[in-house]
Amino acid sequence: MTAQAPTVHVPRRAFPWGKLAAWIALGILLVVTLFPFYWMLRTALTFPTSIYKDTSSLLPVDATLINFKRVLGMLPVQQLVELGGTGQSINFFLALRNSIIVSVLMVIGQVAFCAMAAYAFARLRFPFRNQIFAIYIAAMMVPGIVMTIPNFIFIRNLGWIDTFQGIVAPAFLMTPFAIFFLRQFFLGVNREVEEAALIDGASIPTVFFKVVLPMTIPAVTTLGVIVFIGSWNNYMWPLIVANKETVRVLTVALGVFRSQTPQGAPDWSGLMAATTLSIIPTFILFLFAGRKILDSIQFSGFK
């Protein structure tokens, strides 16, 4: 604890009003942060046609799991219409599968290729190393939209519209952030271990794959989690290149679902069931890798 408040010498009986106020403020912050999530769940568990009933009830109205069933396409069309939907079931199962395919592909490609590049930038001497790295970093400043339109045209020329490779391609081989992130970790690896392996006659690739990579598994995993969540959350690019239902990812499917307004208003209970389902993978990852993500936030703040 380094940034702790200095102990102020106040008479002992004085009640710490300041501290109490700060705790109350922190409590309010937590409520403001968590309440929307609770409300999402509450709405998802509310019976579809009861959504207009008892609108300020803190508990689900006529609690039911039916919304989850219908967004997963587990109910027949006729029942969907009776429940006030369009009858057109949003095939959430498919979207969930597509998002998993896209995000897993992204993690594999980006982590593998960026780890190699990051190690080269951190340790190996080759021509134009610093210049290339500087250009990568500068590219982080360029707004995404500048590349988006030409990339769309390129993907279209390849015939990759409405394909998984079209969604994944632009970030599969590298993102400047991933290289930057891993390079920082490789720079921190103890050099003596690598040198010992080299003296023993190991080649550089062997040193990287057999010595350095095993030592930096936590950092590489953290990057994997960050890449997965980033890809899971991505909206604009998949919206542009993949709108066909067979390859449509969750975020895009949610946008389509939102635009279907069967009775003039969005199908709120269905939408909230869909959003609840769509954030479960992130929650699970966060449960396991939360501390690492939090640490990496601290870390990314400095250089």
Added chain:
Amino acid sequence: MTVQSTATPPLGAAKKRNFRSQEATVGLLFILPSLIGFVIFYAIPAVRGIFISLSDWDLLTPAEFVGLANYSKLLKDPTFWNSLKVTFYYVLLNIPVQTILALVIAVMMSRLTKSIIIRAIIILPWLMPSVVVGLLWLWLMDPTIGIINEALRALGLGTVPFLNLPKTAMPSIALINIWQYVGYTALLVFAGLQAIPGSVYEAAQIDGASEGQMFWKVTIPLLRPVLVFVLVTSVIGSFQIFDTVAITTKGGPINATKVLNFYIYEQAFTRFNMGYATAISMVLFLILIFVSIIQMRLMRAGESDM
């Protein structure tokens, strides 16, 4: 970088040269995939974008070179100027509130608790897809049955149409994004606070500094590098807002939230004016370069601090 100069004193010159060439070969091989990805999806598109912005192209007929016509069209396009204005308005609403709130939260947390659970909760909205956050707040802010308006009516404050009125739409979008990003920003600042040694405060205290003085004279100056980083990244991010707008208001009502990125998207992918859309994206690029230059100045100003 001296992998072998310290490691291999007994090696002969020939062996050394051998190692050097292995190092260069492996290095280039290792960065090759990333270089291919960079050239194809960053470098070429950026250059190609310049050419596209000089042409008239609807994707169906071949592109036609029109010189600077798209740029002169842009100067006379009231919707473009509106988008520019609306984007700046958003940044000006978003950044000060978010940064100050984050600073307050970070200071509060560093005084009260280091609890990992509290930090985890605070970061949660940032991990969510902005599409989900947008949908969720669209529901919370619903004028007729949304819970926020239920609460406002219960308090006798009447109904606020949040996203449905030109006047309130942009502040509502800013509010949504502040909710999503303030925790993340606060944790960045919090990390900066943790890095300030406690002895600095002790010294200030011995000199008789008050709490307020310590905050303004010790905390803020030592925090400046972190604050600059936070400001720079969030300003650049804010200029590129898209998801929340696309999900909630779709640029409306009456273009009140038609930010640059959304206008570009609309021009390119619903009207297929590829050239014009790209020209606007170049303007956004120029704005961000300008912002980045200001940022570099600030960073340099921050160098002396710690």
